[in-house]
Amino acid sequence: MSRIQRYFLELSYHGGPFHGWQIQQNAFTVQESIESALSTYFKTPMTIMGSGRTDTGVHASMQVCHVDISHEFDREKLLKGLNGILPKEIAIHSIRKVTDDAHARFDAIERSYVYRMIFRKSPFLDEFAWTSFFTPDLQKMNDAALILLNHEDFECFSKVHTEVNHFRCQIKQAHWEQKDGELLFHITANRFLRGMVRAIVGTLVDIGLGKKPVESMDEIIKSKDRNKAGKAAPAKGLFLSKIVYPENIYLD
Structure with a gap:
């Protein structure tokens, strides 16, 4: 295990099957799907923060979220692994290392x-x-x-x-x-x-x-x-x- 490092994930999704971005009780959401995929890949609970919410049925050709990762990993393998776990309506396109205090929501210009x-x-x-x-x-x-x-x-x-x-x-x-x-x-x-x-x-x-x-x-x-x-x-x-x-x- 290494020091905690923050990353920005850039992704897109077809919003039709989801009850919006944000995790909700008894609802299928984009955030829940990504957190589940990350947790499955790294075998530990993980959370993300998105740039903002999208409502039920709204799509994203570009969305960004940040995640803190304390494990060593190969970026290409992680991309392939996450996309293999995620439902077909969500695709992760890139993983970029950012400063420790970078925030997907609050730093958006x-x-x-x-x-x-x-x-x-x-x-x-x-x-x-x-x-x-x-x-x-x-x-x-x-x-x-x-x-x-x-x-x-x-x-x-x-x-x-x-x-x-x-x-x-x-x-x-x-x-x-x-x-x-x-x-x-x-x-x-x-x-x-x-x-x-x-x-x-x-x-x-x-x-x-x-x-x-x-x-x-x-x-x-x-x-x-x-x-x-x-x-x-x-x-x-x-x-x-x-x-x-x-x-x-x-x-x-």
């Missing part, structure tokens, strides 16, 4: 999400996109998305009864693009509230479909009232797509 919409039935994409048979106005949605950058308090897009100290987030970019028959919503911020991105998407789509005017986005945010915003978009279209950390926390 920014996080990005992508939301996918498609407009015709697809047996290949249905699990990973919101299928809509009404095409929203892209320009209106982008005009409304720009209004997000003028605000910091997003209580109106947060799930109610959530335990947070404040509702302030610094949104750095928010825009829609049309690509290969899909509409993709990109959003980056220093932090996100529970249910925030899906509530934003639902509100923007309402605006794109003419149910609300573009100017209503400003009024909705200022109201701080979740009932004023649109319904949450389906979880299956949402992907945690990127997490950025300071380079100086990495040791290799």
Whole structure:
């Protein structure tokens, strides 16, 4: 046994079968699956800390967690071993040594999400996109998305009864693009509230479909009232797509 060393694991997962990221009683979660795989591999109980939670059904093309390991190991063998133990819906892509105080959640500088919409039935994409048979106005949605950058308090897009100290987030970019028959919503911020991105998407789509005017986005945010915003978009279209950390926390 050697000294305890902290590592960042970069991974991705299909969120469909899981009740979100965080361990819960009587529920199948991503965190539980990874901790179980690590504990099985090293034959000792192990815990991880993720960069943040994803809700039931939400996917991640990039998620990061940290783990403290006191055993010597071969990194390639560990990658193969963990991926062999984990369910097919989770893949570990890399293991990087970091400083002892590096923290997957608190050291993240920014996080990005992508939301996918498609407009015709697809047996290949249905699990990973919101299928809509009404095409929203892209320009209106982008005009409304720009209004997000003028605000910091997003209580109106947060799930109610959530335990947070404040509702302030610094949104750095928010825009829609049309690509290969899909509409993709990109959003980056220093932090996100529970249910925030899906509530934003639902509100923007309402605006794109003419149910609300573009100017209503400003009024909705200022109201701080979740009932004023649109319904949450389906979880299956949402992907945690990127997490950025300071380079100086990495040791290799």
